[in-house]
Amino acid sequence: MDEFKNEFSINSITKELKKESLCVKNRLQSILYDSYYVEKVASSLGLPLVPNERCGLWYVSPKKRCDTAYFKSTDGHHGYWNFSTRRLNLHILKHLKAHDGMVIVDSTRRGKLMPDALSKTIPIWCAVLNYVMYESEEDGDIINSLGLDYNDDLSMFLLSVKRNNWLRTSDEIISSSEKSQIIERIPSFALELKKVGITKEVLVKHLGGDRRPIVPLFQYPLKPKSNDQLFTEENTRSCPKFYSVYCLTASIKIESQFHRMVVGVRGSKPSDIHVAWNYVQGSADDHESWATSFNFKLGPDFWWNNVFNSDGQHNTQVIDSRTGYIHNDLTDEKLTEIINAIHHRIQDAHSGTIAPVDVTRVQYEGTDTKIWFGQIKSALATSQVLQVYPRVKFLVVLSAIHSVSVPENSEVTVIHHDVPSNKKGSRMLRDVSPSILSQLNLSPRDEIMILCDSGADISVGVVLLLLCTRFNASWTSRDVKEDRLCKELVKKHLTKLSQIRRVNPTRSTLQSVHSILF
Incomplete structure (x- = not known):
């Protein structure tokens, strides 16, 4: 009986600790931490940010979004790989033309390096579009059209992708067996795309007439240097011969449900200012299930425009301007109270104004x-x-x-x-x-x-x-x-x-x- 009581007590304590670790403040604090990483990567690459709806929207401020995309992880689930004609995402092609590439941002829950949307759905999308644009063309014709020498490293890299029906995945995440099964399906996916009227000519038009292969590249926190012998991803950052689609995971992969994060920020005093919280991987995922303590539906746009910022400045009620994070001494209850009050004030200020359709x-x-x-x-x-x-x-x-x-x-x-x-x-x-x-x-x-x-x-x-x-x-x-x-x-x-x-x-x-x- 005593053993049963002890086990029950330990389970209760563990449950409470898990509940506390996943509280709203820890989630929002983790979102801020991940968003700073996303911004740093985009800045180093010199490419615009395109968050993947819905989770990815939390990691990119509306003012810093070039556009949004919608690639579903279910289209990349093992054994259920799919190319969706309901989610073509052709609207983002114009940004590839304008910037030679983009960074698509998403995240996933504990234990995975990347969500399936980034590791498989987007690579399938790139492969299908390339397959349609270059169908039946010989290797030499493709290389000549790009103005490349047949035997240089870049040509070898692109042709290696082309020989896999244009599918490129991350070797650290996708097994060779799974990759080969997806490769076999690319021609049938391409046929479905053409059946709904998206031909080579339509795709090239969306790219502003500048046809180039669309190549997925993969980035996540703490990723080791690439071992790709053909053409390292580090060399692709300013490559004008193809469009780079960086699939960026915002969150750090953690194995334990309790991961203490401590960030030190040098303040005006000799001692450091520290921010500490329980880090939540992919904390923005399925926000309807955790943002339930508010009097309204808290979403990423409201968080960034009205809680994190206020008229372009940090909202000092919530954000410590010295650290860029939520004040250490704010409890979950107090944070919820402040955010509810902000929403109420905004509603009052806009009552009577015309909200356009x-x-x-x-x-x-x-x-x-x-x-x-x-x-x-x-x-x-x-x-x-x-x-x-x-x-x-x-x-x-x-x-x-x-x-x-x-x-x-x-x-x-x-x-x-x-x-x-x-x-x-x-x-x-x-x-x-x-x-x-x-x-x-x-x-x-x-x-x-x-x-x-x-x-x-x-x-x-x-x-x-x-x-x-x-x-x-x-x-x-x-x-x-x-x-x-x-x-x-x-x-x-x-x-x-x-x-x-x-x-x-x-x-x-x-x-x-x-x-x-x-």
Whole structure:
């Protein structure tokens, strides 16, 4: 019995210590530590930062983001490798052209050097795009087009990547067996990309006409020097012959759940100023599960713009300007109280101001569907819409959070359904979409606006339904004889949408679209 009590006591103490180590303050302190590392790497490389949504957003201040990307780790899980035509990320290609490369930032939980999104999903993406751009071209033609000598180190390096169907992974992280299995799938992934209309010409256009291989490189804290005999990664930093995509893990790999971090900062006094906390690897991951003590949904933009900074300066209530970290003497409870108070003050300051919708017009290369879609950010009045979009005659709002006020004799027909931005909301599309579509009787001059809480999921589902039923793959009026309704047509429309706005309809949303159409 005594042994049982002792074991129970030890387990209770361990549980409490783990809970304390994962508290909000330790997580935010760890995020700051990792963000300074990310900034240092980007500065040394001279490349812009592109955080991978969602976790990566925490490690890069909004003011320092060149753009954002969305590569899912699930597309790189062992045995389930995939190239997603729902998440093409073609919008970041223009930054490769502008800067010759970029740093994509992400992190992962304890025990791993890199998240699968960085170690496999992005390398697969690079390989597929290269495969399409250079398909059927001989080695010599590729080397000549890049202005290289056939036998130099750089040529050998690029051709070694090309012979693996353009797949390059980190030898420290990915086994040769797993790599060979992924290599075999690259041609089929490339075929899927071409099926949705992304050809060599389209990719080169996104790169501003400057075709070069896109090569992933890998960086993480405490990484040893490269042993690559063909072409070391250190030599690629200013290489103009290919586009460098640095896959940067923000967090240090730790094995123990209790890792004490101490940072010394030289102050004005002779003694050092020390900041100490329990370090949390990948602390930003799944923030909805740990940022639960606040009166609102704490997100990375609010943290950086309003808590860490205040009008460009450190918010001294939270951040010690001498160290750049959270004050040592702040308890978790006090930190939460201060952040809640900051949010309350900002809400009061902005009450009564107009929060604009964030929308994109569905048009592409001279074609115009007269459809707007995107995000509703606050309660909305139809008069606010008409001030900026006077030709909108139908306003479809799919939100369980924000209301829409409609005056009598309104010129706008408002269709509002309480559809949340989650899996339940995706399933609700099956019930509300037929009614929505039947009410949209548009004249040639009328425009329609479709809004949801995220601007990337639920509203996209309704847009896809409109495009499939009323437009062909070129976004001109659909002839009933052409473009048979099928999943391939949905993919083509979604691919074009992804080139004009960052959209990310969930699998549940697409399943609802398919169930309505087929």
